[in-house]
Amino acid sequence: MRLSVIGCGYLGAVHAACMATLGHDVVGIDVDPRKIDALSRGEAPFFEPGLPELLAEAMATGRLTFSTDIADAAGASVHFVCVGTPQKDGEYAADLRYVDASVTSLLPHLSAEDLVVGKSTVPVGTAARLAALVEEVGASLAWNPEFLREGYAVKDTLTPDRFVYGVAPGDAGKRAADVLDTVYARALADGTPRIVTDYATAELVKVAANSFLATKISFINAMAELCEETGADVTQLADAIGHDERIGRRFLNAGLGFGGGCLPKDIRAFMARAGELGADQAVAFLKEVDAINGRRRVRMVDLAREVNGGSIKGRRIGVLGVTFKPNSDDVRDSPALDVAVQLALQGADVVVTDPEGIANARGRYPDLTYVETVEEAVRDADSVLLLTEWKEYRDLVPSAIGELVAHRTILDGRNALDPTVWRDAGWSYRALGRP
Numbered sequence: 005m006r007l008s009v010i011g012c013g014y015l016g017a018v019h020a021a022c023m024a025t026l027g028h029d030v031v032g033i034d035v036d037p038r039k040i041d042a043l044s045r046g047e048a049p050f051f052e053p054g055l056p057e058l059l060a061e062a063m064a065t066g067r068l069t070f071s072t073d074i075a076d077a078a079g080a081s082v083h084f085v086c087v088g089t090p091q092k093d094g095e096y097a098a099d100l101r102y103v104d105a106s107v108t109s110l111l112p113h114l115s116a117e118d119l120v121v122g123k124s125t126v127p128v129g130t131a132a133r134l135a136a137l138v139e140e141v142g143a144s145l146a147w148n149p150e151f152l153r154e155g156y157a158v159k160d161t162l163t164p165d166r167f168v169y170g171v172a173p174g175d176a177g178k179r180a181a182d183v184l185d186t187v188y189a190r191a192l193a194d195g196t197p198r199i200v201t202d203y204a205t206a207e208l209v210k211v212a213a214n215s216f217l218a219t220k221i222s223f224i225n226a227m228a229e230l231c232e233e234t235g236a237d238v239t240q241l242a243d244a245i246g247h248d249e250r251i252g253r254r255f256l257n258a259g260l261g262f263g264g265g266c267l268p269k270d271i272r273a274f275m276a277r278a279g280e281l282g283a284d285q286a287v288a289f290l291k292e293v294d295a296i297n298g299r300r301r302v303r304m305v306d307l308a309r310e311v312n313g314g315s316i317k318g319r320r321i322g323v324l325g326v327t328f329k330p331n332s333d334d335v336r337d338s339p340a341l342d343v344a345v346q347l348a349l350q351g352a353d354v355v356v357t358d359p360e361g362i363a364n365a366r367g368r369y370p371d372l373t374y375v376e377t378v379e380e381a382v383r384d385a386d387s388v389l390l391l392t393e394w395k396e397y398r399d400l401v402p403s404a405i406g407e408l409v410a411h412r413t414i415l416d417g418r419n420a421l422d423p424t425v426w427r428d429a430g431w432s433y434r435a436l437g438r439p
């Protein structure tokens with residue numbers, strides 16, 4: 005099939021490359037010429053494991069091209085909308101201007117029988133509104149939310165846990181589901197479950213899933229707060245409750261909490277939309293989920309002050325990790341970057357390193373000091389903060405980096421290190437939710 009993918013960011017670039025490797029002819033479209041230039045050269049415009057190889061493979065077949073001109077979407081029969089839906093400035097609500105602009109710009113290039121497929125995360129009600137526009141030109145619309153995780157985006161796109169199709173009622177909806185079945189034929193043949201539903205359910209599935217994940221993380225971080233008050237250990241608590249299959253151990257890692265371009269803004273947009281619908285009570289708990297999450301960052305800065313004798317002014321602090329999680333270069337709403345900035349604002353001499361996130365972090369906060377290596381980051385440090393649990397930081401040898409620092413004090417913001425090993429090497433080890 006011939007497909008267009010509109011918006012080539014973390015979601016769209018991966019989707020375009022994956023669809024081409026499935027055998028479809030794909031044109032990826034973005035308004036950002038730098039992204040399109042990079043992609044046209046076969047270069048991934050951001051760090052995502054496996055994407056460079058996939059791009060090379062797909063572009064070698066000639067089935068994957070990129071353009072800044074929406075007119076190049078003409079001729080495709082399925083158009084995936086993958087543009088951003090960030091939080092509005094100063095508000096909780098989602099900013100739908102990119103979704104609206106991309107669909108409006110696509111309309112003149114649609115043929116009757118084309119299918120527009122929304123993948124962006126949107127407030128419930130958006131699909132029905134856009135369907136009316138798309139139907140005016142004889143085309144139809146489906147909402148097919150995306151559940152990929154950064155760092156595993158290729159695998160999650162090619163072999164997702166499930167597909168969700170939100171479609172119009174009646175025959176038009178049945179046709180849309182058939183088209184999507186053809187697009188995803190390979191994964192469906194492997195037995196991936198697929199749920200065909202109405203627009204509102206599909207939109208709600210996406211924000212419900214992210215809200216559940218955010219709630220699970222804030223739940224364990226709330227337990228971490230109690231562990232801090234009682235001398236209990238949240239990592240053992242998580243292991244113990246996680247053995248109960250009804251609870252499960254995944255997404256129970258306590259620490260600095262959730263960040264990124266999705267969970268934080270999605271729970272806020274959900275609250276805003278529920279408020280518009282007069283159903284704010286239904287998701288009022290998300291306010292607490294968000295508040296617990298924010299408190300972890302504050303607690304980390306407080307802990308840094310505490311281990312530095314009450315003040316971090318003029319103290320040298322080595323920060324390991326600045327992205328919102330490992331295996332990504334994304335610093336959107338990154339807890340790690342937030343903490344590093346707060347420490348600097350309070351007068352600390354902060355030196356930050358990260359395997360992939362420095363360029364993006366520098367773009368946002370040029371005044372922080374960034375270095376390439378752990379050795380440079382920790383040299384002469386009064387304390388070291390591990391804020392993103394990259395594998396190379398988990399694997400650090402405490403005796404070796406102990407030779408470089410001024411004081412052997414480490415704060416483990418992700419409960420990623422073995423306290424015994426670090427203490428045995430003469431370090432003072434502190435973590436969130438651990439004695």
Ligand SMILES: NC(=O)C1=CN([C@@H]2O[C@H](COP(=O)(O)OP(=O)(O)OC[C@H]3O[C@@H](n4cnc5c(N)ncnc54)[C@H](O)[C@@H]3O)[C@@H](O)[C@H]2O)C=CC1
Pocket residue numbers: 010011012013014015016033034035036039086087088089102105106109123124125126150151152153154265266
């Ligand atoms: N990043 C992720 O892991 C996931 C993101 N999502 C959702 O997917 C959507 C996109 O997210 P990301 O890819 O992370 O954002 P992003 O910011 O990385 O990419 C969005 C892209 O859309 C482009 N764009 C904006 N207006 C456009 C227009 N009118 N025409 C063509 N291109 C346009 C931007 O230039 C940008 O490259 C959001 O709704 C997000 O919530 C869903 C699942 C996973």
Ligand SMILES: O=C(O)[C@H]1O[C@H](OP(=O)(O)OP(=O)(O)OC[C@H]2O[C@@H](n3ccc(=O)[nH]c3=O)[C@H](O)[C@@H]2O)[C@H](O)[C@@H](O)[C@@H]1O
Pocket residue numbers: 125150151152153154155214217221254255256257258259260261262263264265266267328329
């Ligand atoms: O809508 C989206 O964009 C995506 O949001 C998340 O994916 P992602 O943001 O890539 O990252 P996650 O792996 O979910 O991690 C999110 C944040 O939670 C934190 N986290 C995660 C797990 C955990 O146990 N504890 C914890 O603090 C991570 O450090 C990170 O900051 C969801 O997992 C995806 O299913 C969803 O598609």
